[in-house]
Amino acid sequence: MNHQESLTSYIAAFVSELYKSGVEDVVVSPGSRSTPMAMVIHEHPELRVHIHVDERSAAFFALGIAKASKRPVAILCTSGTAAANYFPAIAEANISRVPLIVMTADRPHELRDVGAPQAIDQIHLYGNHVKWFVEMAPPENTKEMIRYARTVCARAASTALRAPAGPVHLNFPFREPLIPQLDRDDLFELNERAHGYVKIQSGDVSLTKAQAEEMAESITAYKRGMIVCGPIETDGFAEAVTQLAKKLKLPILADPLSQLRSGKHDGTFIIDTYDTFLKNEAAMQQLKPDLIIRFGAMPVSKSLTIFLKECEDVRQFVVDGGGGWRDPGMISTEMIYCQETNLCHSILPFIEERTDSCFFDQWKDVNQLTRHHLAKINETDALSEGKLFSQLAETLPKGATLFVGNSMPIRDLDTFFHFNEKGIKIMGNRGANGIDGVVSTALGAATRSQPLYLVLGDLTFFHDLNGLIAAKQYDIPIHIILINNNGGGIFSFLPQANHPKNFEKLFGTPLNLEFEHVVKMYGGEYELIKDWRQFADVLTHDCSGLKVTEITTNRDRNLAEHRELWASVSQEISRLLAGEC
């Protein structure tokens, strides 16, 4: 059999099927062993190919596209450590349930574990951090093997997408010579089933009518119920859960990534300052529910986590359409495996509208008071990390995407970004909460969602500086708001801050970098913010490419500011709850 023909037909069949399976983007990192796949993918008339030299950033970039498009994105790299660089993004995709199709080129069997160059053991390279691993058969052009390439491809895309979504890994052994035959007119023509080899349909998990009725009965038996929504992306969920809340008069504690903090859905029942007021002991006591229904991943708020854990004698339903076990506190009493929107819709018919909103009103009062007092952050003239998020909520245009870094930005967002109807999409990498790959994930998202604002700290920015190359090479508009407190700001809030001896060296870790230089290297626009007027001004300008706006803050002052604000709000809450106001 002709080697080049086998190579070409097998790969072209796979690539055809990739597009037919819903993949639109492929992120390719250059390399030699991956040559045939890269060249064939590039020939495909519909696939968008993004070239990214650094595989670590490349995989996060793909993660960002997949998050924003809710489609599986394919990534391709050569053999060896190149593939190992994908690991961080794969681990993140696995936990945050983002569909990725990871394609690694490999030496053929006879060149493995024999000292051949650029060869590492790639079998099950990512362990159980992928949903599915396939060691692909070497390319062959028989009817049987073309069917094999196509079915594996269709299965890979469907597996990546099916709940819980996640990464799959296909390892391709390629023998030299590696050049496919591209001057064929029929490269992507499929001899059988031209529309796609096998259409894979995946249903969503629903409760039976009896289960739904039982759950509705359970829920309505309690008078002090509350809903907690962590990070969640299920279609139609915002409308469904707010209907449920309205009917039952339940407060919804909405994490920034629940997509409930901003949008056209009913915001009446959204509670968005619990992270602040649940630091208050009296609030924790008085607001204690007798029922909790939780959706989505764990919320970012530590005070909420503690609150949930203190409700150890309370019935706690955890709903998860992805079949996980999201209960670090070991406090759930019911684990409900059902697609979240379906669940709301299936129990709604069994629930009668409640008129008594007494319990919700208590939450609402505390929430309004807290919002009011947190707004005092805006009175400061100093450059403050907290005020920044309050300003963003005010200034960002409708429909914008706000991507936030881990550590402090997501927490400050949680505190200072309150419900609005602007439909601002909030994104972050909250699967494993790493500071790695954030720039690239945001840039990937920015290829689909515009305008996109990325707010992150200096260590997070530093960790993925290489990611900026994509902005340069593809002119991706992104407005990066860099909060530079010269080090790891979050550690100032942790117990190690009380041990000053080696704190700066081990945890503060100031880098003392002037990022303006690197922004310039990537052809970006750079601006250092001096005051809030300038900040508001810079936000109103459109950006056509890479734009970095830097705000320098001070870690100690930031800590003091947060503590003072929380203390003063807490005082007000105590007064309210004691009936003094």
Added chain:
Amino acid sequence: MNHQESLTSYIAAFVSELYKSGVEDVVVSPGSRSTPMAMVIHEHPELRVHIHVDERSAAFFALGIAKASKRPVAILCTSGTAAANYFPAIAEANISRVPLIVMTADRPHELRDVGAPQAIDQIHLYGNHVKWFVEMAPPENTKEMIRYARTVCARAASTALRAPAGPVHLNFPFREPLIPQLDRDDLFELNERAHGYVKIQSGDVSLTKAQAEEMAESITAYKRGMIVCGPIETDGFAEAVTQLAKKLKLPILADPLSQLRSGKHDGTFIIDTYDTFLKNEAAMQQLKPDLIIRFGAMPVSKSLTIFLKECEDVRQFVVDGGGGWRDPGMISTEMIYCQETNLCHSILPFIEERTDSCFFDQWKDVNQLTRHHLAKINETDALSEGKLFSQLAETLPKGATLFVGNSMPIRDLDTFFHFNEKGIKIMGNRGANGIDGVVSTALGAATRSQPLYLVLGDLTFFHDLNGLIAAKQYDIPIHIILINNNGGGIFSFLPQANHPKNFEKLFGTPLNLEFEHVVKMYGGEYELIKDWRQFADVLTHDCSGLKVTEITTNRDRNLAEHRELWASVSQEISRLLAGEC
């Protein structure tokens, strides 16, 4: 039992033992879960702690220290994707046999797979890319568990170091609160066996007298033997193998990383231009041996690899003290598991000195002619990648370390860096040959070996720009010679170069970056080379910190220059072998 006391005593016992087991350096990446280990390590009076925010670069930095010091180096990071960032360096360490002790902090058992923040499955995280994995017991302060911590530590260091050396992974579950008790005078005092809990001695593999005699007999039976030395770091090997060559009058084909190209050992039998002359068909025919003894990893030279494969009917001994299978050509007839220096010494007594050097003389003549003609590269005034290595061989100070990037630099070094007595140590990451982590590996090596010169291409430099932070933060002197051909130069030498359609996009991948900006950000000195005089001049200046010397070249011109030179040398060789000169 007191939590803090358990945490402190257990970790301090481990850290004490770490130092007693020969570890001198620990590279720590900041994080929360790793707090107790980081704080205790930092208290140790003897351990050198290097802080590195980017875990990918951190692990490569540790790899560099371990390579230069030949001691195990420990690395520590927090839980989650941080640990996944270590993977590329671990894969490299595993194949290039470099001892690393990888310590990852993890959530305790009850916080795993339950949606807790920053938690990924870290059990066997690196698969079979580490030699040993231990899920550590949670900290306890019983006599038993202190012994456990100490023995696991001693075993880890010894396992990492024992041939084949490599990485080991210890995963530490830590429960909150994470702060150890550091105000103890007896922190590192060991109650039992204060000198170290268990001294682990590892012997080297040697042949029995009978095996050695048999091998000596086999070898001496052949008249046209040759030795091939790939990358190897075994102590005393250069002296031992040159003695063997001298006694038997065997040519030694010495890879740049064999450490035979520069040093005080006898250079008479060193053949250093085979990559060039083995491209000549006549040379391949006339120089065909009847016996090959190969030491070390596979050499970088592709012409040599082809030559070895063409010698399919020749007895080929492969000697490996690490027990691997370094034979991608499937052509070895004898696999000999024996420490390489030992092997030479054990067969020498059974070998009589030969007087006939006829076969070696043929090699020598071709080698000298090739050297002579390759030197013509120096006649060009243009900035040339080839000439650069010739200039380096001439100009570098005695005892310097030359670290080379993968792809073109190692190949040009192979072609243009010929035997000298300067004792220049040549280093590279030739386990998996990745372009990742090269800057950091070189910087790690530079903490032990000075002066250090790093020569690398622009894609390799770009891939690990973050590594430069170590130079800034620790004032590590390093002279980086950046060959900027704006893209992947090596691809011009591969078959895909004949398919111009998407070549630039998929393989050329120009980044169009002005690296001066980023060098400035890291506080480095930058110089763009205009001519060779300036280059010679810049090499004579000492460097006290980061210094980047950039040479811009052109990929097409470089390809043409190499081809012309190889063609003209090949012509001369043909003439020589035809008896015309």
